[in-house]
Amino acid sequence: MQRNPQLNDAGELQHLLSIEGLPREVLTQILDTAESFAGVTEREVKKVPLLRGKSVFNLFFEPSTRTRTTFEIAAKRLSADVINLNIAVSSQTKGESLLDTVANLSAMQADIFVVRHSSSGAPFLIARHVKPHEHVINAGDGRHAHPTQGLLDLFTIRHYKKDFSRLTVAIVGDVLHSRVARSLIHGLTTLGAPEVRVIGPQTLLPAGVEALGVKVFHDMREGLRDCDVVVMLRLQNERMKGALLPSAQEFNKHYGLTSEKLALARKDAIVMHPGPMNRGVEIDSSVADGPHSVILPQVTFGIAVRMAVMSMVAGN
Amino acid sequence: MRLTIKGARIIDPASGRDAKGDLHIADGRISEAFAKADRTIDAKGLVAAPGFIDIAARLREPGLEYKATLASEMQAAIAGGVTSLACPPDTDPPLDEPGLVDMLRRRAKALEHARVYPIGALTVKLEGERLTEMAQLAETGCVAFSQANAPIADTQVLWRALQYAATFGFPVWLRAEDTWLAKGGVAHDGEIATRLGLQGIPSFAETIALMTLLELARATRARLHVCRLSTAGAVEMMRAAKREGLPVTCDVGIHHLHLCDNDLGYFDSNCRLEPPLRSQRDRDALSAGLQDGTIDCVCSDHTPVDDDGKHVPFAEAEPGATGLELLLPLTLKWGEARKLPLVKSLAKITSDAARVLGVGSGKLAVGAPADVVLFDPAASVRISAETLKSQGKNTPFLGYELAGRVRTTIVAGNVVYGQMSEA
Numbered sequence: 001m002q003r004n005p006q007l008n009d010a011g012e013l014q015h016l017l018s019i020e021g022l023p024r025e026v027l028t029q030i031l032d033t034a035e036s037f038a039g040v041t042e043r044e045v046k047k048v049p050l051l052r053g054k055s056v057f058n059l060f061f062e063p064s065t066r067t068r069t070t071f072e073i074a075a076k077r078l079s080a081d082v083i084n085l086n087i088a089v090s091s092q093t094k095g096e097s098l099l100d101t102v103a104n105l106s107a108m109q110a111d112i113f114v115v116r117h118s119s120s121g122a123p124f125l126i127a128r129h130v131k132p133h134e135h136v137i138n139a140g141d142g143r144h145a146h147p148t149q150g151l152l153d154l155f156t157i158r159h160y161k162k163d164f165s166r167l168t169v170a171i172v173g174d175v176l177h178s179r180v181a182r183s184l185i186h187g188l189t190t191l192g193a194p195e196v197r198v199i200g201p202q203t204l205l206p207a208g209v210e211a212l213g214v215k216v217f218h219d220m221r222e223g224l225r226d227c228d229v230v231v232m233l234r235l236q237n238e239r240m241k242g243a244l245l246p247s248a249q250e251f252n253k254h255y256g257l258t259s260e261k262l263a264l265a266r267k268d269a270i271v272m273h274p275g276p277m278n279r280g281v282e283i284d285s286s287v288a289d290g291p292h293s294v295i296l297p298q299v300t301f302g303i304a305v306r307m308a309v310m311s312m313v314a315g316n
Numbered sequence: 317m318r319l320t321i322k323g324a325r326i327i328d329p330a331s332g333r334d335a336k337g338d339l340h341i342a343d344g345r346i347s348e349a350f351a352k353a354d355r356t357i358d359a360k361g362l363v364a365a366p367g368f369i370d371i372a373a374r375l376r377e378p379g380l381e382y383k384a385t386l387a388s389e390m391q392a393a394i395a396g397g398v399t400s401l402a403c404p405p406d407t408d409p410p411l412d413e414p415g416l417v418d419m420l421r422r423r424a425k426a427l428e429h430a431r432v433y434p435i436g437a438l439t440v441k442l443e444g445e446r447l448t449e450m451a452q453l454a455e456t457g458c459v460a461f462s463q464a465n466a467p468i469a470d471t472q473v474l475w476r477a478l479q480y481a482a483t484f485g486f487p488v489w490l491r492a493e494d495t496w497l498a499k500g501g502v503a504h505d506g507e508i509a510t511r512l513g514l515q516g517i518p519s520f521a522e523t524i525a526l527m528t529l530l531e532l533a534r535a536t537r538a539r540l541h542v543c544r545l546s547t548a549g550a551v552e553m554m555r556a557a558k559r560e561g562l563p564v565t566c567d568v569g570i571h572h573l574h575l576c577d578n579d580l581g582y583f584d585s586n587c588r589l590e591p592p593l594r595s596q597r598d599r600d601a602l603s604a605g606l607q608d609g610t611i612d613c614v615c616s617d618h619t620p621v622d623d624d625g626k627h628v629p630f631a632e633a634e635p636g637a638t639g640l641e642l643l644l645p646l647t648l649k650w651g652e653a654r655k656l657p658l659v660k661s662l663a664k665i666t667s668d669a670a671r672v673l674g675v676g677s678g679k680l681a682v683g684a685p686a687d688v689v690l691f692d693p694a695a696s697v698r699i700s701a702e703t704l705k706s707q708g709k710n711t712p713f714l715g716y717e718l719a720g721r722v723r724t725t726i727v728a729g730n731v732v733y734g735q736m737s738e739a
Contacts, residue, residue, distance in 0.1 A: 005582055020511065099627055119629035120513040121583030142631070144513030179513060207516055208507035256488075 012316040015127045015136040016309050018145040020186040027154070027190055033308035034155050034301070038190070040077060041303055050311045051080035053143050054111040056096075058084045060139070061099075061117040066139055066275055066299065067149070073113050074280055074306035078226055080112070102126050102179050110134055112310055120130055120144035135313040143177050148309055150183025152302040154191065156294055159301065164188065168195040170223050171214075173233035173282050174204045176208075180274045189213040199223035200255060203244040220255050227265040230292075232257050232273045236283045248281045257283045261294060272293045300315055317729060318342045318353055324359035324690065326668060328366065329457035329663035329681035330670075339364050341686040344405040344729035348682055357731075359690050361362035362723055365662050365688030366678050367399025367430075369669035371567060372543065373618035373640055375401075375432070376707075377423070379408030380415060384707035386420075389640065390429040392618075392706035394733035396641040397689035399430050401618075403418055405437040406464035412437035412448045414456040421457050429732050431687070435462045435489060437475050444468035447477055450486055458526040459674060460541065465590050465635075467495040473510040473530055487674070489541040492529055492550060492620060493591065496523035499597055502631045508577040514631060517569075517592055523549040530557050533564055540565040541672060546591035546603030554567050565672050566610075568602050569591045569617035570639055570646045575599070585626045585633035586712045588618075606664060613648070613669040616643040620708025639710035644689075646717035647695060652719075658693065686729040695721040 008014040013026060013140045039049055057077040068084065075082045087101060090128030096104075102113065112135045120142030127136040140146040161167055168189055175181045175198050189212070190195050198209060199217045210216060224230060239245050257271065271283075271292045279285050281315045283302055288295060321339040330522045340347045349467055376384040393401055398694075403420075405411035411420065415717030417434050424432035440446040443466070450461055458669040461481055468474045468490075481488045498521045501510040503515025526542065530553065545551060545568050555568050576599045587593055605611040619636025626633050643665060651661025655715065670678025677685045696717045701709040724734035 097624065097628065117629065119631050122629040124583045125585075125627070125629055142513050142629075143515075182511070182513060206510040207518070208510050209507045211507040212511065302726075 004124060005124060012314055013312050016147050017094045017123050017136065017138045018128060018186070018315060019147045019150045019183045019190070020145070024190050027187060029230045030151055030305070030308050030312065031155050031158060034151070034304040037307040038301065040307070046077050047079055048077065049079045051075065051078035051314055054080045054081050054314060056080045056112045056114060056310065057105050057110045058082065059087055059113055059115045059207055060085065061087045061122070061215065064116055064140070067116065070141060070299070070302045071306050074303050075310060077303070078307055078311055080310070083176065098122065098125065099129055102129065106131060106134060111314060112137060114139050116140045118142055128286065131184055136257060137309060141181055143182070144177055145183050146179040148306050149180050149303070150187045150209050151309070152153065152298060152305040153184045153231065153272060153274070154187045155301045156272060156298050160230060160294060162189045164193045167228045168197070168219040168226060168231040169193055169231065170197040170227045171233065172199040172220065172223070172240060172257065174235050175209065175233065176204045176206045177236065178233045180264050182233065185212050185214055197223050197227070199247070204239070208264070209281065220261060221264055224261055224264045225236060227269055230257065230262065230269055230271050231267055232283045233270065234276065235278055252281050256281060257287050259286045259290065262287055270275070272298055275299070318350060318352070319729060320353035320356045321359045321364050321688070321690065322356050324362050324364035326364045326680065327659050327662055328680035329659050330366070330667040331681060332659060333680070334657070334659045336390065339680065341687065341688070341726070341729045344728065346680050346684045347447065348449060349434050357690070357724065360684050360690055361388050362690045363658065364688055364690050365652040366666040366680055367674060367689050367725065367727065368397045368400040368643055368665045369675070369678050370616050370618065370640060370643055370665070371669050371673055372404055372569070372615040373398070373401040374620065375403050376404070377407060377420065378622055383622050386423055387427060388705065388707040389618070389620065390424065390427050391432040392508045392640040392704070394727070395722060396609050396723050397644050398431065398640055399687035399689065399690055399725060400457060400673070400728045402435050402459065402673055402676060404435050404464040405462055406442060408503060410437045410682050411435070411458070412440050412442070412735065414449065414452045417453055417456045417458055417523045428730070431677070431726060433459045433675070433702055435460050436568045437490060438463050439468065442466035444470060444473055445616070447480055450481060451484055453454040454484070460489050462489040462543070463491070463514045465491060469495040471528060473535070474528070478532050478538040478540070479535040480535045483538065487539040487541055489543050491528035491543045491591070492651060494521045494525040502588065502592065503576040504581065504592045506577060506595055508580055509713070512580065512583065518546040519549055519594065521592065522547045523553060526550050530562065530564065533562060535582050536623060540564045543589055544569045544572070544617060545574055545602060546594050546598060547604070548598045551601045551605035551610055555605070558610065559654070565612045567613050567615050567672065568606055568611050570614055570643060571637060571712065572599060573603050573614065573615070573650045574646060579712060580630070583630040583631050584712065585628065586637060586714065588630055588633040588635050589637060589676065590635040603650065603654065606650070607656065611673050614647060614664045615669070618706070621707050621710050622708070626710045637711045638704060639711070640706060641704055642699065642711060644722060645720040648693060648720040649718060659661065686726060688726040689722055690724040690734070691720060691722045693720055694721070695719070697721050
């Protein structure tokens, strides 16, 4: 097996490409660092000089608002210069290859590339070709990984539940297409959560998903029983076309989170969603806006987590 | 011209011979011993075997010369000891017209290297809709008809194509892959694809299609050859079909004997192959199936892909790997892992491949074409972009040291590769 490409020779974080394969200590270090930054975001002067003089290039080959914005805010709070490139409408459409785009930006003295790409593994390819002082942060690649989202989910869970060692976590919906689910599953199993469940119809669960260390449920009521954390995944409309589902309504009936279904989970259960939500499809408004929901705090924590990741890779 | 190869370990899988001795060549054929040779080659310490027969090697001409040229790939063939090769029809345009096939054969012949056996397209433009002029293509030299990796989704067309080919007794070489089940997939549908977030191709995409092919072969009596098995299930089905006496043959690509989906590592696009690398269990079944004869022979499935085709994210990468120069080392590696004598493992790239291809070479019997390779089974080759003659430098084995170095390649009695040390 090749060496984990995201760690340097000292075992420190060189790039953040995937949660899979990151040692528990590194994950904990990221969460602890994020904790220290959470204070910064509440101060009146929301800036620290850790990345002063460094350039962060946001390379989004796939459209995104939330993730790109939180990366931008995080970089600015670390005093970095941020350059946003919406590649989906620039060079790629002119036929420039991914690696040529990166080489050109590298010539403009980048320090950190934040990359989102529709193809699984694209950030690994970039990481193999950047200069030693440049760092790559995966902001979502295909169905593969969305490690900063996974980390902010872990941060949120730790914030509300303190400890992973007795948690039952359910991840519900379109696991097949979800990079968020994969990253969170790896994070939870690494940090010692004893029971991670995935809930969905067979068409939306990938082959051999049990091998990731999760329990599979097709009946949502059964799967939610006694859960501490419920993570709802976004359902894309195009899933109806691929014969994966008959309709959003039928999905909602069986796998949408309603107050009534949530009552099967623990009384103090928290509800998470990576956004953007489809209200009335995977989640009802009564739950999304209800007392169990921590969906908005997730977004806030996302900034601290991305500050932690950027400061750590740039420091290593 | 009389040539004597002296002191070699002569291995002829067709006859089972494995003994030290001299090999005599006269007028382009293996000959009885004669007293006076015009030239001699000292082959002490080397194995003399029939030149290798690779039943799937893409030369990329016509049309895809930016990926490789006939000249570069023919050089790769003889450097790998390959003296006969069959090229699939997936050129651009595909080999669906007699003129194209004729041109390819003439150009290949002019190079005076390996023998080239074109496989004609089964359907026009490989589109799976209209039949090609198979009889005319056969007259210009096509030895079989195939779709390469292109599907025939319409099973009625497939049925008719097999009927028509059977009418003339033409062999039909097809991959077993259900078009719809494989749609969009780039990796074996299993734990690894799930972890990497790659769209999977389930094993039953192969077994379901194979069931269709076998049923149609049964109905039409077509001479079916199934290309590139990748699953344990398909090996079992072929075993049953042969037991039943169905006149079918099959092959496996050399990579699938050694690698599995685990080797994708961190999205190694050199492991993007068609069919996809499957599980360890599948790989072991393929390896065992080749040994027991269920799978008739092994081929390189040589596919030169340029860096532009590989230096992209895994799913976007062009499938295929260079293989002509790895056929011998990887066949030896397979034989060693299965503790087979050389004569058994070499059979898979000589006599068995000749039987599938229907050619008279692949043996060292007196009177057979003098296609001979001399190789050192102990000397290793380092697989690198610099050492590979093929224009395709992409292989999952880049950086490996593999045993089995070709010293001399002889086609029709002429030394086409390597130095001759005169004895």
